[in-house]
Amino acid sequence: PRRFYLFGKALSNVIGVTNLDNSGITGLELALDSILKGVDGFAFFLRDARGQLIPNFDLPSVNPINGKDIQLTIDINLQRISSYFLQDGIEKTRSKGGCVIAMNPRNGEILAMVSYPLFNPNNSQSWDETIDKNYAVNFLFEPGSTLKPIIAAIALQRKIASPDEIFNAFNGKFLIGDVQITDEHPASKLTLEEAIIYSSNIVFSQISGRIPPEILLSELSKFGFGKKVGIEIAGELSGSIPQANNLTSIQQKFLGFGYGLSVTPIQLAAAYTAIANEGVMVKPRITLAQSKFMLKDTIIQRETAEKLKEMLVKVVDFGTGVETKIEGIKIAGKTGTAQKFADGAYSKTQYINSFVGFLPAENPKILILVMLDEPQSSIYASSTVVPIFKKIVLAIYNSPLLHQLLE
Template identity: 35%
Template sequence: MSTEVRSGVSPRRPSPGAPMGRLRYGVILGLVLVGLGLLVGRVVVLHVLDRPFLQGQGDARTLRTDSLPAHRGMIADRHGEPLAISTPVVTLWANPQDVPEDPIQRVQLATALGVDLEALNERLARYSEREFMYLRRQMTPEAAQRVLDLRVPGVYRQDEYKRYYPAGEVAAQLLGVTNVDDMGQEGLELAYQPYLAGTPGLRRVLKDRRGRLVRDLEVLREAKPGGELTLAIDQRLQYMAYRELKAAVAEHDADGGVVVMLDARTGEVLAMANQPSYNPNNRAGLDPQGLRNRAIVDPYEPGSVVKPLAMAAMIEHGGIDPDRVVDTAPGWMVIDGFTIKDILNYRDLDLAGILRKSSNVGMSRLALSLDEPVIPQLYRRLGFGQPPGTGFPGEAAGEVPAPVRWSSSQWAALSYGYGLSVTPLQLASAFTAIANEGRLLQPSLLRLNEPVAGEQVISSAVARRVLEMMDKVVEPDTGARRAEVPGYRVAGKTGTVRKTGAGGYQENAYRGFFVGIAPVSDPRIVTVVMIDHPRGDAYYGGAVAAPVFSRVAGSALRLLDVPPDRRDLVKVE
């Protein structure tokens, strides 16, 4: 054993200046410098070479493009009165993962939202794995702010618009409705959805990882409001038509009804009322039957109201002498095993008398004397059997049977309004040809800014002759006497039709019609009234539909400032 060990003295360590110390120091320093170089290089790579990629990844996690809702265009009547407008509302949503479980806050939140606490807790639990759920849609800004003032974590707002209909049920079927996302679902709201909806805008925002808005950055595209739609409807006339129709349906315990009023000079739809109806501002308990715009989408057998049109066809195209007299005795006739009846045995009737007495026998004998199907041909020229072209969703074409192997009974039935189907709008449109010197006007739901020429479908002389015949139908001793309008001459025609069912025509189930033109001296309006299945003894068109026409037409003529043309019917107060 060496002397150093024995004496207990430790061996000498090499000094830093020794070769081994310098080597160790150099290695450590080199490692530090390499690490520092790698770190600096990585920083350079991240901030220079990879900067676009990393910035894009960061933006993808924080920058969002949100939609800016576009204000839906207003629907107005012909005078600019609003029929459908959009109002700002607030939708509240929540991130269920951020909503605290504190019972006091939950109670406050449920109370402010106006919902049941148990139901709220159940929904929050059901969406607990998600980051989004609606709390309540389309609240008023004031009500929503009361909720937001609670400052419950995880509760946020979203600005939207809600459609409001000032006229309520009065024009519901014509206007239609929008859904909760302000998209058109029925009626004109659906037909003009792209035009009314406008174009949503875009904005760039900064959000945190939970999707919460941190800051608005910029607007990428401004929202473009929807266009405004101006209807031909006159809101004043619409209110009156609806009021009178609703009262008549209730009075006769009917299934429903329709009133359509057209401008006799332009074809514009001044009023279109339906029963049953609904309140588009509150759809709780909505009856689906109330959604149907029966005036446009439901065709019916018209019955005797089309006799003036058939008469015009027979005079103009069938060569029937306007002064011809027809023997209708004994008040009935049998064709192909079917019995055609009049109410009474009217014996000899001229053409005006046939319309005045509404003689089915007289119309049938005239029709069977023709060699050509002039009646259905004119029906088609008047628009029957084809959509009226209003653009309304689901508008019906109706039906005029093709002249293939017709029997004599079918030939006759077309002359008194059976065997075909038309909508009330088609019927009103057809009578613009009688009111307008033989020129047919296409119906328009939108206000027209230019005069319309119309299509000449019958001669002006025949149109005037038929109008005069219809004038004699509405007199004190006729079944249409209840259609008289004080101060005005009225041309009209009643109709009463049996309803059809699974087994054919039903017993004791009718539709009552009236079509009227006023005033006769210078026609301004054409109006069709239909009462569906009136119950009780009064079911004829002259008893249930004619009085509605009288009240609606009288109010309309006064509002339109049409001068009276019949002094003997002016009421003296």
């Protein structure tokens, strides 16, 4: 029998679809095809003079083995709400596409994963090449400013910089080689903490430039960049980080504000679990069977994680993420705006906007990443992805069906 997908478009990019033979061709259907499909059986029949089939019990037969059920960690109510607000945000910003990932930062369970464009899994006539697209796992981008907390974590952990150290911010304009780096919020001097709050490219280029290349790239690898997270969805990409022996001084400084490496949204969300989870990074999981075997690794010291969490709360309270602020809810998060590389240069019109946040900051239960590909209404994350994040959070707090996720 043909599959019928009860939740339709809301889970289309996650569950995926099968072909006419009921073999998985995308998503979980493809990745877990051997578990879902089972094994065919067989029996021998004789045909009588009238052409009718008669079972032959003298010859061997093998009963079929049914495929196994797979339970997901997805909360369908959060999935539907995330799907609604992502689609609404994409239409308002006239974006090319995007995704929302919501996960439990304590155990890695994926609570929602939405990728747009969506498709109708129950209507194969409407399918096109987008059925293979899941922005959460197979879209690569340069993270921009959302990488700054990770760079800060490395610098603080290695005692290469301190939160209160004062850096020259060059009044918002800084020349590296023949490339001028600018800050949206010009300042003459900034501490590391202030550089996160106001998202200073200039200060983070200096911090990244201080870290020995081998250490910088080794630590980025520990945070999961440059390798798959191993989530059970077909088509996951590994992204890339530079090799230490090929890294120029300029490239190293650019890494400080999120350029020169490629990541997937699921990698970025996973990296932030180390900050939300007292320095322990957890591996994202989308099936309950796999979530029983939680994989985790201590990436940074608890004190470092707590300090970074305090900084990210200030980003939301009065920094670049202030539009995220919700009275009575303590949120920690970071915005990111990155130019896309196109036709041999960084585009002035094509951008990736992202926001990663977790809440409640004092005891995080949910981490949410929102990413938009080429929004047209604004180039700033505060005007594009932040409203989507905020609407999802308000829905969680205001819905009895979703508020249990915070317990």
